[in-house]
Amino acid sequence: MHPIIELQDVRFRYPRANHDALRGVSFSVPPGAFLGITGPTGAGKTTLCHCLNGLVPHHTGGELLGMVAIDGMDAPTFSPAELARTVGSVFQDPDGQLVAETVEEEIVFGMENMGLTRSEMEERLVEVLALVGLESQRYEQNRILSGGQKQRLAIAAALAMAPKILVLDEPTSELDPKGTHDVYQALKMLSRRGITILIVDHKVQVMAEYVHDMLVIAGGEIVAHGPTHQVLRQDLSQYGVANPAVSKFGRQLIARNLWLGDVPVTMEEGLGVLEALRGQTASGMGQQGMNGG
Ligand SMILES: Nc1ncnc2c1ncn2[C@@H]1O[C@H](COP(=O)(O)OP(=O)(O)OP(=O)(O)O)[C@@H](O)[C@H]1O
Numbered sequence: 139m140h141p142i143i144e145l146q147d148v149r150f151r152y153p154r155a156n157h158d159a160l161r162g163v164s165f166s167v168p169p170g171a172f173l174g175i176t177g178p179t180g181a182g183k184t185t186l187c188h189c190l191n192g193l194v195p196h197h198t199g200g201e202l203l204g205m206v207a208i209d210g211m212d213a214p215t216f217s218p219a220e221l222a223r224t225v226g227s228v229f230q231d232p233d234g235q236l237v238a239e240t241v242e243e244e245i246v247f248g249m250e251n252m253g254l255t256r257s258e259m260e261e262r263l264v265e266v267l268a269l270v271g272l273e274s275q276r277y278e279q280n281r282i283l284s285g286g287q288k289q290r291l292a293i294a295a296a297l298a299m300a301p302k303i304l305v306l307d308e309p310t311s312e313l314d315p316k317g318t319h320d321v322y323q324a325l326k327m328l329s330r331r332g333i334t335i336l337i338v339d340h341k342v343q344v345m346a347e348y349v350h351d352m353l354v355i356a357g358g359e360i361v362a363h364g365p366t367h368q369v370l371r372q373d374l375s376q377y378g379v380a381n382p383a384v385s386k387f388g389r390q391l392i393a394r395n396l397w398l399g400d401v402p403v404t405m406e407e408g409l410g411v412l413e414a415l416r417g418q419t420a421s422g423m424g425q426q427g428m429n430g431g
Pocket residue numbers: 152153155158159177178179180181182183184185186198
């Protein structure tokens with residue numbers, strides 16, 4: 139399948155900066171991927187997101203070298219407004235990105251310049267509210283929503299433009315654990331509908347519960363990229379990223395020859411390992427008992 143996103147040797151330096159923010163980034167993303175992006179502060183994650191939605195180089199200035207292809211388009215030659223029809227963006231600050239008074243107005247706002255009929259807009263409005271679980275908030279004021287609801291509203295507003303790709307830059311950083319899971323849960327639903335999702339997050343444990351692939355960026359370079367299990371087989375602390383506790387524990391079991399299977403990445407898989415080990419211990423004890431007798 140043709141990749142929906144393809145970067146080749148992308149280099150970028152902000153105006154007046156003395157080092158490159160991206161230093162030869164190459165990767166591709168197949169349609170329908172659910173990709174988690176992580177890396178330490180200053181790694182280049184936001185810069186990478188901005189290469190996809192056109193803010194780099196159109197708003198930032200600076201020269202973007204290499205290739206950024208999105209859905210067959212040479213991205214840097216399109217404005218952020220043009221790219222927004224293909225790439226929906228959700229940012230870190232729940233308040234900063236909402237522009238309207240009410241939930242309904244927020245979602246309609248983005249659609250207004252798309253030349254849709256009233257009934258098409260209504261249809262999309264109802265659909266995206268259901269997708270992010272905000273049906274009953276349709277007539278609410280934005281300001282009374284919780285942080286998690288605001289982020290789901292931002293996702294819904296982006297979705298109303300029917301983008302093929304959704305790029306989220308730390309959408310959960312200001313949310314509590316419940317708000318964080320609600321956002322990921324909404325993304326899981328969208329992923330099932332075939333939307334390509336790229337989410338930047340420092341919360342690797344939560345990320346690993348949901349995403350299918352991970353990309354780790356450090357110092358403007360990709361240091362790991364692949365299926366979640368493959369990426370989490372290595373110790374991410376070498377890149378300045380916290381490991382999910384489950385995988386860290388799993389790797390310790392493997393290092394001590396206590397577990398011969400793959401590294402667990404979700405809580406469910408971690409529990410599966412413990413259950414399998416209990417089974418071994420129980421049969422081992424049974425064996426001992428028989429030998430002893
Ligand atoms: N507007 C800017 N002008 C100059 N340099 C910038 C600008 N924005 C970011 N940088 C630099 O580019 C590099 C990458 O920054 P970026 O914001 O992409 O990192 P990040 O991985 O998103 O970090 P964080 O986890 O803190 O959000 C850093 O060295 C940063 O200082």
